[in-house]
Amino acid sequence: MRLKLILIYLLVLRICAGEESIPVREIEVKPILRVNELKLKYNFKLPPLNPYFSVDSKGDFYFVEFPNHRILKFNRKGNLIKAIGSIGQSDKDLYEPSGLFLKKNMIYVLDRRGLRIKIFSTNGNFISSIPIGIKNARFVDVLAVSDDFLFLSIKYNTKEAYNDKELITVLDRKGEVIRKIGEIIKCNTISGYYTFNLIFMNVVDNIIFGSFKFYPVIFAYNFNGEKLFYKDLRALVKEIQEFSENNEKRGFDKPEATKMEWGFYGSLYCWGFTVDKNKHLYYAFNGKGKKLVLHMNERGELLENIIVKKDGKDVMVTYLLTDDHGDCWGIGTLDYNDFFIFKF
Amino acid sequence: MGFLKRNWLYILIGTLLLLNLVFEPSEISPFPLSPESYQDLLNKKIKGFSVWDINGKLIDTRKFSGKSTFYIFFDPSNPYHKEVLIYAQVLLNKYKRKGLEIIGVIEKDKERALRLVEKGRFTFPVINDFKREIHNFFHIERCCGGVVLVGKGSKTKFISNSLLSPEDIRQLVEKEVLGRINYEFKEPERRDLFKINQLAPRILLRDIETGKVMDFWNFEDEYLIVSFFSSLCSICKSGRRIETLKELDRRLREKGIKAKVILVFSEPYDKEDIENWEKQIKMPFEKYISEDIFTDEEKYITDTSLKVDPLTIVLNGEREVVFAEKLLMKEKKILELIELNVK
Numbered sequence: 001m002r003l004k005l006i007l008i009y010l011l012v013l014r015i016c017a018g019e020e021s022i023p024v025r026e027i028e029v030k031p032i033l034r035v036n037e038l039k040l041k042y043n044f045k046l047p048p049l050n051p052y053f054s055v056d057s058k059g060d061f062y063f064v065e066f067p068n069h070r071i072l073k074f075n076r077k078g079n080l081i082k083a084i085g086s087i088g089q090s091d092k093d094l095y096e097p098s099g100l101f102l103k104k105n106m107i108y109v110l111d112r113r114g115l116r117i118k119i120f121s122t123n124g125n126f127i128s129s130i131p132i133g134i135k136n137a138r139f140v141d142v143l144a145v146s147d148d149f150l151f152l153s154i155k156y157n158t159k160e161a162y163n164d165k166e167l168i169t170v171l172d173r174k175g176e177v178i179r180k181i182g183e184i185i186k187c188n189t190i191s192g193y194y195t196f197n198l199i200f201m202n203v204v205d206n207i208i209f210g211s212f213k214f215y216p217v218i219f220a221y222n223f224n225g226e227k228l229f230y231k232d233l234r235a236l237v238k239e240i241q242e243f244s245e246n247n248e249k250r251g252f253d254k255p256e257a258t259k260m261e262w263g264f265y266g267s268l269y270c271w272g273f274t275v276d277k278n279k280h281l282y283y284a285f286n287g288k289g290k291k292l293v294l295h296m297n298e299r300g301e302l303l304e305n306i307i308v309k310k311d312g313k314d315v316m317v318t319y320l321l322t323d324d325h326g327d328c329w330g331i332g333t334l335d336y337n338d339f340f341i342f343k344f
Numbered sequence: 345m346g347f348l349k350r351n352w353l354y355i356l357i358g359t360l361l362l363l364n365l366v367f368e369p370s371e372i373s374p375f376p377l378s379p380e381s382y383q384d385l386l387n388k389k390i391k392g393f394s395v396w397d398i399n400g401k402l403i404d405t406r407k408f409s410g411k412s413t414f415y416i417f418f419d420p421s422n423p424y425h426k427e428v429l430i431y432a433q434v435l436l437n438k439y440k441r442k443g444l445e446i447i448g449v450i451e452k453d454k455e456r457a458l459r460l461v462e463k464g465r466f467t468f469p470v471i472n473d474f475k476r477e478i479h480n481f482f483h484i485e486r487c488c489g490g491v492v493l494v495g496k497g498s499k500t501k502f503i504s505n506s507l508l509s510p511e512d513i514r515q516l517v518e519k520e521v522l523g524r525i526n527y528e529f530k531e532p533e534r535r536d537l538f539k540i541n542q543l544a545p546r547i548l549l550r551d552i553e554t555g556k557v558m559d560f561w562n563f564e565d566e567y568l569i570v571s572f573f574s575s576l577c578s579i580c581k582s583g584r585r586i587e588t589l590k591e592l593d594r595r596l597r598e599k600g601i602k603a604k605v606i607l608v609f610s611e612p613y614d615k616e617d618i619e620n621w622e623k624q625i626k627m628p629f630e631k632y633i634s635e636d637i638f639t640d641e642e643k644y645i646t647d648t649s650l651k652v653d654p655l656t657i658v659l660n661g662e663r664e665v666v667f668a669e670k671l672l673m674k675e676k677k678i679l680e681l682i683e684l685n686v687k
Contacts, residue, residue: 087515089386089502
C-alpha cells in the first residue's frame with residue numbers, strides 16, 4: 001500500500017513537472033538615453049542592430065561608429081565628450097573597429113582590418129596596440145577581455161568550413177595564441193559557416209559563456225576548453241521552437257542543407273546576450289511576435305522569461321551588456337525607430 | 345663613307361632604338377622582394393620608380409615626392425571598382441591643388457581600362473602591372489583590388505588589400521591632405537525621381553544589343569515595368585529580383601495585360617559586365633544602360649549603401665508612375681502592389 005502511494009505520488013509529481021510553465025516576470029524600464037537623439041544631434045551613424053556599445057564606471061556611454069572608424073563617448077545627458085580614433089593604420093588609428101570592451105576604465109577596441117587590439121584610456125589617450133598573432137585570419141569578430149587574457153571569435157582561412165574546436169581563440173596580453181576552443185555549427189558553405197557561427201561572448205571568472213546569433217544554442221566552456229554546457233534553446237522555450245519550425249519550413253535554418261554560396265543565411269535568434277556578476281545569463285529573443293529576455297543560471301537552466309516594458313508596452317531588446325561592476329544594460333525599442341538605453 | 349651616306353636613315357633609326365632600349369625605364373626594379381605581410385611595409389619609405397602608363401606615357405613617381413599619392417588597384421571589368429574610380433576622380437578634382445595624386449594600377453584588360461579612362465575622363469595615370477610586381481609587393485590579391493597611400497614623405501601610410509568604399513577613400517584623402525576628416529558631410533539622398541501619378545522623368549536608355557538610345561516613350565507597351573539594377577544591389581545580384589519579375593511577367597500575361605519588363609543598369613556598367621553577370625543568372629528581359637540615377641556628382645561622393653537597395657517602378661500608357669518601390673519592400677509585397685496597380 002505504502003509503495004503504491006509512493007508510486008502515485010511520484011506519478012503526480014512527474015505529471016505536474018511536465019506541465020510546469022516557465023515563470024514570466026515583467027519589468028518596467030526607463031530610458032536613460034535615446035540613441036536617436038544622438039543620431040540627430042551629431043549625425044552619428046549607429047547600426048540598428050548589434051551595435052558595439054559599452055558603459056564605464058562613471059556611466060558614460062561608448063559606441064563604435066563603424067562607418068567612421070571611431071569610438072564616440074557620450075555622457076548621460078547625451079553630449080558628445082570625445083571622439084576616439086579615425087580611419088588609418090598607425091597605432092592611434094582604427095580600421096573597421098568591430099569589438100568594444102571596457103575593463104578597469106580602459107577601452108579595448110578590436111581593430112578588425114588592422115588585426116590589432118587597441119587600448120585607449122577612457123579619456124581617449126592611446127595606451128597600446130596589441131598585434132593579433134595570427135596569419136590566416138579571415139574574419140575576426142567579438143572581443144572579451146579578462147584580467148590576463150583576450151578572447152576573440154576568429155574565422156580562419158581554411159579550405160573547408162569545418163575547422164571545429166576553433167570557435168573562440170584565447171590570446172595572451174602580447175597577442176600570442178594560447179588556445180582555441182569551442183564547437184562550431186557545421187555547414188556546407190563558407191558564408192553559412194560565418195553566419196551560423198557569429199556569436200556573443202562573455203567571460204566571467206575565466207568561464208566563457210556564449211550564444212550563437214543565428215542558431216538557438218547557448219554554451220559555456222572553462223578556460224581549458226572543456227564544455228560545461230551546450231544547450232539547444234528549442235527544447236527549453238516554446239516560442240523559440242515555433243520560430244525554428246517556421247524557419248525550417250522556409251529552408252534557411254538548417255546549416256547542413258545550405259547549398260548556395262556567398263549569401264547570408266539563417267535568421268537571428270539571439271539579439272543580445274550577457275552574463276551578470278552572479279553568472280546569470282540573459283538572452284534576448286524576438287520572434288513569432290514574442291519579445292523575451294530569457295534569464296538562466298550559470299548551468300544554462302532557464303529560471304524565468306523576462307518581458308521588458310516601457311510605458312506598459314513590450315520592448316524589443318536589441319542589445320545586452322554587462323558593465324565592469326557586473327550590472328546589466330540593454331538597448332531596446334518599441335517601434336524600430338526610437339532606440340533607447342536602459343538598465344535592469 | 346659612302347655606306348654611311350647611303351644608310352644614314354637606317355643607322356639613325358637603329359641608334360634611336362638602341363638608345364630607347366638602354367634608357368627604357370625598368371619595371372619597378374626599385375621594389376625589394378615582397379615582405380611577409382603588408383603590415384611590415386607600413387611606415388617604410390618607398391623608392392620612386394618609372395613605368396609606362398596604358399597611354400604610353402612615362403610616369404616617374406619621384407615627381408610625386410612631397411605629395412600624397414593614392415595607388416588604386418582595380419579590375420577594369422568590375423563595376424564596383426569602376427564606381428570607386430569615378431569617385432576617386434571627383435576627389436582628385438577637389439584636392440589636386442592640395443597635393444593629392446592618384447595612380448590607377450591594373451594587371452589585365454588594358455583595352456577595357458583605356459575605354460574606362462576615356463569614358464570617365466580620368467586625368468590620373470593608369471599603370472599596367474601585368475607582371476603583378478606592384479601587386480605582389482603590396483600584397484594585393486587578384487580578386488579584390490586595393491588601396492595604398494604613400495604620404496608626402498614617400499612613406500607608406502595605409503595599405504589595404506581590398507578596394508575601399510568611396511566613403512573610406514574620402515575619409516583617408518581628407519585626413520591626409522586636409523589633416524582632418526569632415527564627419528558632418530551630408531550624405532546625398534536618393535533623388536525622388538519617380539512620384540506616383542506624375543509623369544516619369546525623361547531618362548535616356550541605351551539598348552545593350554543595338555546601342556540605340558531611347559526613353560520610356562519609345563516603348564509601345566501599355567505598361568512598362570522598369571527595374572533598375574546597380575552594382576551593389578544584392579537582391580539584383582542573387583537573382584531574387586529576376587525571379588520576382590519573371591513571376592510578375594507570367595501573371596500579367598495570364599491576365600492578358602500588355603506589359604513589358606525591362607532591366608536598366610546604372611552606369612558604370614557596360615555590355616560585357618552584363619554578359620558576364622548573365623553567365624550566372626539568366627535575365628530574360630530587354631536590357632538597357634542608363635546614366636547613374638543614384639549618383640549626384642555635385643555632392644562629390646555618394647553613400648554606397650543607397651545603391652544596395654533595388655528599385656522597380658511601373659509606368660502606365662501615359663508614362664505616369666503608378667508604382668514605385670519603397671526601401672525595404674519585400675518581393676511578395678512588390679508583386680502584390682504591382683498586380684493591384686496594373687489592370
